[in-house]
Amino acid sequence: MMPKNSLSVNKELIPDQPLVERVPFPFKGNSYRYSNNAASLESGRLLDITPEYFEEIELKRHLLETVPDRTYQSLEHSMEAQWEILEMIMNEMASAHPNYFSLNKDGNRWTFINHLLGEEQTFTFGDAQTLPYEPLDFIGRHVQEDLIYLGQRDGDLYLEAGQLAFPANWSLAFDLGMDFLSIHSPVPKAFSGSGLAEKVRGFIMRIEAGKPWTRFNWTITVEPVLDTAPENFDEWGHKKEQVTVDNVGELVYLRVEDQRLFRLPGSNGILFGIHTHLISLDELCKNHQWMNQFYNVLLDLPDELAEYKGFISYKEKIVSYLENKIKISSPI
Ligand code: HEM
Numbered sequence: 001m002m003p004k005n006s007l008s009v010n011k012e013l014i015p016d017q018p019l020v021e022r023v024p025f026p027f028k029g030n031s032y033r034y035s036n037n038a039a040s041l042e043s044g045r046l047l048d049i050t051p052e053y054f055e056e057i058e059l060k061r062h063l064l065e066t067v068p069d070r071t072y073q074s075l076e077h078s079m080e081a082q083w084e085i086l087e088m089i090m091n092e093m094a095s096a097h098p099n100y101f102s103l104n105k106d107g108n109r110w111t112f113i114n115h116l117l118g119e120e121q122t123f124t125f126g127d128a129q130t131l132p133y134e135p136l137d138f139i140g141r142h143v144q145e146d147l148i149y150l151g152q153r154d155g156d157l158y159l160e161a162g163q164l165a166f167p168a169n170w171s172l173a174f175d176l177g178m179d180f181l182s183i184h185s186p187v188p189k190a191f192s193g194s195g196l197a198e199k200v201r202g203f204i205m206r207i208e209a210g211k212p213w214t215r216f217n218w219t220i221t222v223e224p225v226l227d228t229a230p231e232n233f234d235e236w237g238h239k240k241e242q243v244t245v246d247n248v249g250e251l252v253y254l255r256v257e258d259q260r261l262f263r264l265p266g267s268n269g270i271l272f273g274i275h276t277h278l279i280s281l282d283e284l285c286k287n288h289q290w291m292n293q294f295y296n297v298l299l300d301l302p303d304e305l306a307e308y309k310g311f312i313s314y315k316e317k318i319v320s321y322l323e324n325k326i327k328i329s330s331p332i
Pocket of ligand 1: 272
């Protein structure tokens with residue numbers, strides 16, 4: 001085994017591919033409005049392991065060590081659900097990615113091996129004392145996804161535990177214990193004051209075990225910053241002032257969250273996984289269909305959404321950049 005702090009042991013195991021061929025594109029057509037845009041998750045899998053695995057795990061672990069309250073929160077009664085999540089994820093890791101991970105079970109004595117990082121952990125399933133972190137925190141340190149657990153009780157959903165290293169400007173510490181509608185209360189009225197949030201809550205509460213769902217959320221950000229928490233707004237918020245007509249293509253990124261929802265049959269809660277992808281506008285424009293769709297979406301987007309997503313001050317620069325790119329790619 002390699003030393004624990006060596007985070008790039010087997011980089012060559014993950015095949016590389018250009019971002020433009022693997023980042024999910026969040027738009028179906030030429031317009032975007034809030035809706036329940038969830039679709040059945042055909043793969044049935046939570047995890048997506050990309051070439052960014054090593055740098056993202058390193059960053060995630062660094063944040064968990066340096067800003068623990070911001071990145072990990074749990075209520076005491078989430079412990080059973082946390083074990084259920086750990087089991088679900090370890091089973092998927094070992095069955096879907098046997099080159100990267102293995103899991104040996106000898107009764108309750110389990111050994112989990114991460115071959116990518118050269119790490120091994122033996123523990124007793126169900127006994128938190130045998131792991132260095134709480135189960136959700138432990139397994140989250142091996143996956144790129146942020147992991148949120150929602151308890152379902154009294155006809156509602158409550159945020160009861162989460163590991164969140166890469167938030168799109170929301171606070172886990174602030175939202176801990178909140179119900180679904182309160183969590184969404186900062187979102188514009190088109191979602192939070194129109195009855196849509198209630199419908200989405202009802203939809204999530206009816207999700208069945210073995211029938212997971214997926215949806216994309218998106219925003220725009222400056223520089224490839226994953227950790228856009230409100231608590232460190234002073235570090236990333238001012239970056240938008242750097243955007244000019246000349247640098248917009250390389251400085252501005254589309255941020256896509258691939259969100260997946262699973263019913264946990266044991267605890268009857270919901271596991272909400274969020275995998276965040278970033279792609280610069282220059283890179284995105286290599287796909288001409290995406291370039292055209294994104295341009296049309298932005299032209300048609302209500303100001304209220306651009307304001308909430310935080311890019312209204314430089315939206316015009318993005319639109320002119322895309323307009324020029326489109327002209328160059330199809331002259332006449
Ligand atoms: C089908 C399921 C869901 C839908 C349709 C949905 C919809 C939305 C929408 C439209 C936004 C605004 C995003 C933007 O404009 O950038 C949002 C934000 C958000 N959603 Fe959801 N959501 C879903 C599930 C969840 C779940 C399960 C959680 C778990 C905690 C969650 C937590 C959040 C948070 C924290 C925000 C940011 C709110 C803030 O500004 O503080 N969502 N959601």
